[in-house]
Amino acid sequence: MTSPPLVADRLTAITTVIADPPRVHDSAPSGVWGTSTDCYQFIARNLPDGARTLETGLGISTVLLGLWSARHTCVVGSAAQVDALKAYLLDHGQSHLDIGFEVGTSDQVLPSLVVDPIDLYLIDGGHGFPIPVVDWYYGSQFLRAGGLVIVDDIQLPSVHDYLIRYLNADPRWTRVGGDHKWLAFRKEGDFTLQEEWTGQDFLGPRRQPASTRLKSSVHRRIERLRQGWNNGPANTTK
Known part of the structure; x- marks a missing residue:
């Protein structure tokens, strides 16, 4: 547990950065897109000292993780955003030397990325x-x-x-925090x-092909009709 x-100190840093955030996203009304404050607070309380971290995307979290990590790696698709963040860090007296910026789309960068194990x-x-x-x-x-x-952004389908x-x-992933976002x-x-699907029974039973499901449905209906005929009213004589 973090001391x-x-x-x-980390909670104070969150308040400071949110009050004066890096303006790196042109489309954001405040100049930066961010997650919930309680997400940053969760990280502050659970990130061990000397941690190594990784993120896709760039913003307030990059400033905080760069401040709290021994080494932080940021995968982002915009070189302009990286330049803007570096300028922000320089203006605010924070070094960017412990942040490794990997510019490119994540599907291009992550498969060949080489980093030490992360926390x-x-x-x-x-x-x-x-x-x-x-x-x-x-x-x-x-x-x-x-x-x-x-x-x-778990609210997105x-x-x-x-x-x-x-x-x-x-079951190999345990939910330990979060909210609606x-x-x-x-x-x-x-x-x-x-791994293969055979090692993922937790997702539920394998679905039958549509043709098999249709045949099963037809057979069930026929069987119900037969039972209805067999259990119908007995013939009576006058």
């Missing part, structure tokens, strides 16, 4: 399907046993209906993400 004095992974880059799943698959391989993966549904079902899961043990 109380360190947590207090926390924040998925908050592209949100269109299948990007969150791709980010989780390639990035979560770096998580140590007991490490945390945080998924933002492209995030919730696929990735979150899977993580909720897989984000969820955090702890990786239980060391295991590969490359």
Whole structure:
């Protein structure tokens, strides 16, 4: 558990950065898109000292994780956003030397990324399907046993209906925090993400092909009709 004095310093940093955030997203009304404050607070309370971290996307979280991590890696598709964030850090007296910026789309960067095992992974880059799943698959391989993966914008069907549904079902991922906008899961043990469907019984029974389901339905209906005929009223004589 992170020490109380360190947590207090981190919570103060959250308030400071939110009050004066990096303006790196032209489309955001405030100049930056961010997650819920309680997500940053969750990270502050659960990130060990000297941690190594990874994220897809860039913003307030990049400033905070760069401040709290021994080494932080940020995968982002815009070089202009990286330049804007570096300028912000320079203006605010924070070094960017402990942040590794990997510029490119996550599906291009993550498969060939080389980093040491990480303690926390924040998925908050592209949100269109299948990007969150791709980010989780390639990035979560770096998580140590007991490490945390945080998924933002779970209110979006492209995030919730696929990735979150899977993580909720897989007993190797334990939900440990979150709200209507984000969820955090702890990786239980060391295991590969490359596996066959036969090792994923937690997703439920295999569905039959449509043709088989149709035949079964027809057979059931015929059987009910037969039973109805056999159990009909007996013939009576006058």
